[in-house]
Amino acid sequence: MSKILAINAGSSSLKWRLIEMPTEKVIAKGSAERIGQKLGKIKVVANGEKTERESPVPTHHDAVEMLLKMLTESKIINDFSEITGVGHRVVAGGEIFHQSTLIDERVLTQIESLAEYAPLHNPAEAEGIRAFMAALPGVPEVAVFDTSFHQTLPAVNYLYSIPYDYYKQFGARKYGAHGTSYRYVSQRAAELVDQPLADLKMIVAHLGNGVSLDAIKDGQSYNTSMGFTPLAGVTMGTRSGDIDASLVAFLEEKLDLSVEQMTDILNTKSGLLGLSGISSDMRDLLAKETTNERAKIAMDIFIDRIVQYIGAYTAQLNGLDTLVFTAGIGENEAPIRSRVCRSLGYLDVEIDENLNKAARGTEQLISTPQSKVKVLVVPTDEELMIARDVVELGKIK
Numbered sequence: 475m476s477k478i479l480a481i482n483a484g485s486s487s488l489k490w491r492l493i494e495m496p497t498e499k500v501i502a503k504g505s506a507e508r509i510g511q512k513l514g515k516i517k518v519v520a521n522g523e524k525t526e527r528e529s530p531v532p533t534h535h536d537a538v539e540m541l542l543k544m545l546t547e548s549k550i551i552n553d554f555s556e557i558t559g560v561g562h563r564v565v566a567g568g569e570i571f572h573q574s575t576l577i578d579e580r581v582l583t584q585i586e587s588l589a590e591y592a593p594l595h596n597p598a599e600a601e602g603i604r605a606f607m608a609a610l611p612g613v614p615e616v617a618v619f620d621t622s623f624h625q626t627l628p629a630v631n632y633l634y635s636i637p638y639d640y641y642k643q644f645g646a647r648k649y650g651a652h653g654t655s656y657r658y659v660s661q662r663a664a665e666l667v668d669q670p671l672a673d674l675k676m677i678v679a680h681l682g683n684g685v686s687l688d689a690i691k692d693g694q695s696y697n698t699s700m701g702f703t704p705l706a707g708v709t710m711g712t713r714s715g716d717i718d719a720s721l722v723a724f725l726e727e728k729l730d731l732s733v734e735q736m737t738d739i740l741n742t743k744s745g746l747l748g749l750s751g752i753s754s755d756m757r758d759l760l761a762k763e764t765t766n767e768r769a770k771i772a773m774d775i776f777i778d779r780i781v782q783y784i785g786a787y788t789a790q791l792n793g794l795d796t797l798v799f800t801a802g803i804g805e806n807e808a809p810i811r812s813r814v815c816r817s818l819g820y821l822d823v824e825i826d827e828n829l830n831k832a833a834r835g836t837e838q839l840i841s842t843p844q845s846k847v848k849v850l851v852v853p854t855d856e857e858l859m860i861a862r863d864v865v866e867l868g869k870i871k
């Protein structure tokens with residue numbers, strides 16, 4: 475039996491999960507949030523008990539040290555030797571990393587060198603990795619990249635129609651995101667429909683706060699809606715998704731904004747939040763849909779963009795066998811799934827509303843036996859995927 479830590483470090487947070495392998499049982503989980511602010515928030519869930527406290531967490535390095543100390547002090551583990559491997563989610567893997575990788579000094583330097591592709595994430599992740607390497611010498615550390623699943627995209631799908639040199643010189647291309655989620659969900663969906671993934675034309679809709687879709691062909695990512703950064707694609711909680719690039723320059727001039735300010739607006743004040751003026755959270759919008767015009771239009775646009783991408787990807791895949799919903803909205807919101815599927819009648823998609831309503835955070839086939847496309851809900855589990863990668867690459871028994 476081994477215990478693997480799966481680490482997900484964001485710009486100001488560090489989330490973790492301790493997973494027993496090979497049983498895949500979650501022993502404990504938690505997070506340190508508001509890193510670098512005056513007061514950090516530390517949450518832990520272990521043995522069915524939830525604790526929460528506030529304390530300053532100046533850096534990601536401090537977050538790692540606090541986590542390790544807490545694991546022993548609260549007897550979640552007896553000593554560090556019980557931790558047999560650590561896996562780290564890394565946002566940007568560029569064109570360097572096509573799969574998860576055992577971390578050594580060279581890999582760590584490469585992760586740092588990719589910081590310009592994910593300025594808020596890669597440096598924080600690298601700092602977390604360094605702290606673990608110092609605290610747990612000899613324990614295998616594995617980097618699991620959000621982008622690597624999409625390294626199979628053909629050039630026709632990853633190149634933008636801009637001067638080719640920009641790709642060669644600066645790596646200006648589509649990298650995509652949510653790759654670990656897609657890898658887990660696509661494999662699991664194939665198991666659930668009992669067919670080899672390689673034989674399926676599949677679209678996965680990852681509908682969370684960040685939203686993207688992925689077209690999977692021959693068991694590999696063929697196209698994906700996020701782009702050079704996670705700003706592209708469909709309407710999200712606070713991100714705009716696709717817009718005309720000229721509009722960015724136009725608004726910068728009208729509002730006298732810097733590039734940074736405009737980028738921030740597109741990332742944090744747009745999407746469902748910007749359209750509705752109410753919230754980025756789908757639950758809030760669903761509650762107001764019938765009484766508030768802007769909540770309604772925000773939701774209509776959200777559904778419409780998803781339907782557009784499903785249509786485009788079905789064309790690129792030359793058909794569709796399996797449609798999978800995952801992440802916060804995809805796993806929990808039957809009305810959204812229902813509305814998307816009702817717009818897919820031309821594909822002979824038919825869902826059973828009772829099965830659809832029954833699926834709340836659970837694995838479930840929701841299409842009728844007559845439906846030409848199998849429609850499933852598969853809760854994503856990126857941490858489990860990370861733990862599996864650690865076991866495999868670290869050759870952990």
Ligand code: ADP
Nearest residue numbers: 681682683684754755756757801802803806807
């Ligand atoms: P993130 O991209 O931050 O990981 P999530 O996958 O947690 O986001 O999805 C958040 C979205 O899912 C929000 O719009 C929220 O309204 C929606 N949602 C609906 N039901 C739930 C639920 N039971 N738990 C979490 N999120 C939910």
